[in-house]
Every structure is written in C-alpha cells, then in structure tokens.
Amino acid sequence: MVLSAVAITGCSKHHTDGAVGSSQLTAACVSALNDSFAQDVHPFLVKNCAGCHTNGGSGKTKFAESSVSLAWGEFSSMGNSGIEKVYNNAISDSHAPGVTGSAIESEATLAHDNYDATLSGCTSGIVAGTQTEAKILNLDLGDEETLVWNLSDSLSPSVSGMSGAFLFLDIRADAGGYYVISNPRIRTGPNGIIVRDVTVYINGSKVDIATLYRGVNMEIPAWTSESSNEGTLSLDSIILESAVSPSTELQLAFAALVAN
Ligand code: HEC
Known part of the structure; x- marks a missing residue:
C-alpha cells in the first residue's frame, strides 16, 4: 500500500x-x-x-x-x-x-x-516521513470504533525505537453517511516520539479537508499513557466527505515520526 x-x-x-x-x-x-x-x-x-x-x-x-x-x-x-x-x-x-x-x-x-x-x-535535519498501514473501515452507519496501530510493526518505512508505541484514532460512521475522525493520540513506550504534520488518506488518496492535523509538531515524552494530554495530537474532530462504505481504507501519514 x-x-x-x-x-x-x-x-x-x-x-x-x-x-x-x-x-x-x-x-x-x-x-x-x-x-x-x-x-x-x-x-x-x-x-x-x-x-x-x-x-x-x-x-x-x-x-x-x-x-x-x-x-x-x-x-x-x-x-x-x-x-x-x-x-x-x-x-x-x-x-x-x-x-x-x-x-x-x-x-x-x-x-x-x-x-x-x-x-x-x-x-538536526530530520526529513523522512512515514505512514501507517491501511485499516479497513468496516462500519455500519452509526457505528464507532477506535483504530489502533502498533507503531513498531505497522509503519512504512518502519521506524526504529517504536517498541511499546501505539497510535489511536477514533472514527464514527455518521448517520449522515460520512466518517468523522477524532482524538488522534499516541501512547509511548521507553522512547519519546517526535511527531510532525499528520495527514489523512482514504483509499490511498490524501483527504484535502483533513488539514486540521497538519500543524501537529510535538515531542511526546516516553511512557505517556493513551489518555494523557501529552500524547494527544489534536482535540479537533474532522468530517471526512467520503461516503461510508464497507471496503473503505484509512491511513495516516506523518512528515516526521521519530523516536527521541
Ligand atoms: C563478558 C562478556 C561481555 C563483554 C566482554 C561485553 N559485554 Fe556487553 N553485554 C554482555 C551481556 C551478557 C549483555 C546482556 C545483559 C546486559 O545487558 O548486561 C550485554 C549487553 C550489552 C549492551 C546492552 C545492549 C544489548 O542488547 O546488548 C551493550 C550496549 C553492551 N553490552 C556493550 C558492550 C560493549 C561496548 C562492550 C565492549 C567494550 C561489551 N559490551 C563487552 C556481555 C558482555
């Protein structure tokens, strides 16, 4: 992918x-x-x-x-x-x-x-980006779930130092027929993680409206729990215009995601 x-x-x-x-x-x-x-x-x-x-x-x-x-x-x-x-x-x-x-x-x-x-x-000049593997959104209208990526084995290219680190994203198939994503967050293991610029892809195409997470530029400390403020990449919810359908795939990409 x-x-x-x-x-x-x-x-x-x-x-x-x-x-x-x-x-x-x-x-x-x-x-x-x-x-x-x-x-x-x-x-x-x-x-x-x-x-x-x-x-x-x-x-x-x-x-x-x-x-x-x-x-x-x-x-x-x-x-x-x-x-x-x-x-x-x-x-x-x-x-x-x-x-x-x-x-x-x-x-x-x-x-x-x-x-x-x-x-x-x-x-001092980190430039490499990475992306998560795609998750198939198998949601009926009204359903919601939390997508979870284990960052030590679901990034491409893979990133070293990600053991114990997980990325979470809440997603809802709105009754109106579109997806809403919210609360992207990272739980860290023994290493801190630097995150810059999160973009959303649906079926391999960048979602232009999903610019709200582009400004993310954070340094998350080691051993940050899933629900902490320190690991929360954004408090914004984003409405994705794409229609809810069983085979839809979602990925996140990062301008930088590196162990610190
Ligand atoms: C007598 C055997 C022995 C020698 C000689 C030795 N080590 Fe080790 N080293 C170990 C053992 C056993 C471990 C695993 C247990 C631990 O972490 O202490 C280890 C672990 C390490 C680790 C932790 C990372 C890892 O997963 O292996 C580092 C780093 C390390 N050694 C560096 C060195 C360096 C540098 C030298 C040479 C200057 C060296 N060691 C010489 C036995 C040795």
Whole structure:
C-alpha cells in the first residue's frame, strides 16, 4: 500500500536490517553513519567486545561481528541511542570486568565522539516521513470504533525505537453517511516520539479537508499513557466527505515520526 503522494525519503528502504534511523534519517545520513560506524566504531567493538557480542556469545546484540555489515545491522537495531549505550557499557567497570572500564575509556570516547558528530548533524535535519498501514473501515452507519496501530510493526518505512508505541484514532460512521475522525493520540513506550504534520488518506488518496492535523509538531515524552494530554495530537474532530462504505481504507501519514 504505497501512497505515492507522500514524500518519503527514497532510499531508506534499500537499507535492510533495521539500519539506524533508516526511516528517520535521509539516505545520505544513513550512509554517512554507516561509514562512520565502519571507520570509527566497528574496530573498537571488534577489539574489545567480540568475546561476548558475536554470534554464540552472551552479549545480547551482536554488534562486534567481524563482518561490518552484520555488525552494523545489529548496532543499528539499537536505534539512535545505540552509540550512547555502547559508550556507557564500554566505560563501565562492572559491565564486563577486565574488559570494559576506565582502561578503554579514551578509545571509547573517540569512537563515540566521531560517530556522534555525524549523528547530531543528521538528526538536526530530520526529513523522512512515514505512514501507517491501511485499516479497513468496516462500519455500519452509526457505528464507532477506535483504530489502533502498533507503531513498531505497522509503519512504512518502519521506524526504529517504536517498541511499546501505539497510535489511536477514533472514527464514527455518521448517520449522515460520512466518517468523522477524532482524538488522534499516541501512547509511548521507553522512547519519546517526535511527531510532525499528520495527514489523512482514504483509499490511498490524501483527504484535502483533513488539514486540521497538519500543524501537529510535538515531542511526546516516553511512557505517556493513551489518555494523557501529552500524547494527544489534536482535540479537533474532522468530517471526512467520503461516503461510508464497507471496503473503505484509512491511513495516516506523518512528515516526521521519530523516536527521541
Ligand atoms: C563478558 C562478556 C561481555 C563483554 C566482554 C561485553 N559485554 Fe556487553 N553485554 C554482555 C551481556 C551478557 C549483555 C546482556 C545483559 C546486559 O545487558 O548486561 C550485554 C549487553 C550489552 C549492551 C546492552 C545492549 C544489548 O542488547 O546488548 C551493550 C550496549 C553492551 N553490552 C556493550 C558492550 C560493549 C561496548 C562492550 C565492549 C567494550 C561489551 N559490551 C563487552 C556481555 C558482555
């Protein structure tokens, strides 16, 4: 279900393995991060962490695989905060005593700072958009329901760091024969979420009247519950002119939806 009208940063979907921010950063950024990882971070990880963070080892994420592309895929699965996690564990005396700790702090700092410089440059200019999968509205006149999207598996392109995050939208098939949507809201998990510019699509076409959510520009904190003000994207209801019919499909698209 591709919405050609949505400006989605092209190449991100060619980067597989959930590459860092592939859906939230431009292809150029992902490529720059991949290069920085290969040059600045990967050698450090292989040298110091391969005892555990490789296939068969006890470390959960296998970011110290000798293959750069495998290691990059693993590293990127941790999202944009991966570099901080790696750094913090690298300099921790208790994480893997004898391996991690102050002895490798200067090396770790160098790896961190080089990568982080590239990352900060990228995140200051987020451009990538994403969209939800389509929901079929199987409503009779007078019915209402809450549409729910699990943001960790229903966005295209997918966005990392969305575990535990859900998007809700109330919809009613008005007796007058049209749909009314209201109360778009997001519940967050361990990450905060930045949301910009929400558009509504019916059967793959942008609903022009649904401009009311276009101004959304919010930073929702981590662990925000479904019903809180902080997670409410808009208090406005929107009447969609499209006629109520059993096969109607609805999607939301975002200029930006990124874990923070
Ligand atoms: C002696 C084995 C061992 C070594 C060596 C080791 N780790 Fe770990 N690491 C683990 C284990 C086990 C876990 C999972 C449990 C936990 O989070 O503590 C883990 C978890 C982590 C995590 C949490 C993310 C995840 O899902 O894996 C990070 C980040 C991490 N290690 C970084 C490092 C870095 C960086 C190094 C090298 C400088 C390193 N570790 C060396 C055993 C190790």
